[in-house]
Amino acid sequence: MAADFDYCIIGGGVVGLASAWCLSQHGSVLLLEKNALFGAETSSRNSEVIHAGLYYPPGSLKEQLCLRGKALLYSFCETYDVPHKAIGKLIVAPDEHNPRLTQLFTKGQQLGIPLQRLDRRALQQMEPEVDAQAALFSPSTGIVDSHALMQTLAAQAERHGALLQRHTRFLNARPEQGMWRIHTETSDGPFSLSAATLINCAGLHAQAVATRIEPVVAPLAQLRPCRGHYFSYPGAAPFSHLIYPLPPENLTGLGIHATLDLGGQVRFGPDTQYLDKDCIDDYHVSSALKKTFAQAIQRYFPALDTDRLHPDYAGIRPKLHGADQPAADFDIRRSHDSPPAIQMFGIESPGLTSSLAIGERLTEMIQRH
């Protein structure tokens, strides 16, 4: 007996949608999304930066998929007219001969990432409002309209016959006659279907979803949700590039940076605040954070007008490491062989940049068997 679908994807964030687009070129796809809109969780609560791939441990999935994802994303955006811009980014250092900046420059060269070293004078010519002694300029870093990207991925997947179901919650799955028997809750009540391959792209809920795929695989990397807040800075933009301080060694975040959206509006963020596991839908931005934000921003932008800083939005990173632990990699694993299931955990930054490369990798993992 044939399954109703070749592939069933749980989660309609940018990774699930990119996977649906990739897999729809190889078979029938059903995507389940519990919310009314696609990408309403982490995929619409981020910096919308197309990362160059500079920061991640050598050989890690984050590094590989970011580098490949950046190329695929620029090409996808150009082909399908998704608004984006290679606006360029400056990583700024408080001292002239900063070893961490040199380290990033060397790493960039090894990876073939275009980078330019700037002294204080060159930096001031480029960004007169930024106060730093040295900088790295990364011209291939860009910004993308993440909503338009997800709409386009959904439309292109549907063009290839994928069925994308909103208001549909995955409840559980178990093997039955060599395929997956999948139970869902829809706005019209419970619904059950079968699929040959199951794919868990449930973001912050990936671990919870995994406990409902039988037989349950153990041990799973624990979810360590980490919220990042943003403050808007309305009015004329003081910069024309993305401005980043040097990142902390263990990459808990990338430091409170300045990003621009495609409309030219500046926002600052995100910081890092670890949350309890049951707080993964708390997106509150406290105005009490303003002082900490102002102090961090003033280190590279002394003319900051604090009256213009307003609490904006927050996103929650599905991290797999705690504040004092080394950065964990993306965890993308084939958890079950027969019938096959692939599950993804810890798809934090650079997950948006990597989304199409994750879809491509997933397709290879399925086809290899």
Ligand SMILES: Cc1cc2nc3c(=O)[nH]c(=O)nc-3n(C[C@H](O)[C@H](O)[C@H](O)COP(=O)(O)OP(=O)(O)OC[C@H]3O[C@@H](n4cnc5c(N)ncnc54)[C@H](O)[C@@H]3O)c2cc1C
């Ligand atoms: C503050 C912040 C800043 C970031 N900045 C950047 C950046 O600048 N550049 C970059 O590349 N990346 C960035 N990222 C990372 C990027 O946003 C994520 O890696 C990416 O959005 C993850 O997408 P996803 O599809 O895996 O997860 P999500 O967007 O969380 O999607 C998962 C989906 O699964 C659905 N789901 C869960 N459980 C079920 C269920 N039982 N049934 C049905 N559906 C279910 C959810 O409703 C959700 O829509 C940032 C992240 C954060 C938090």
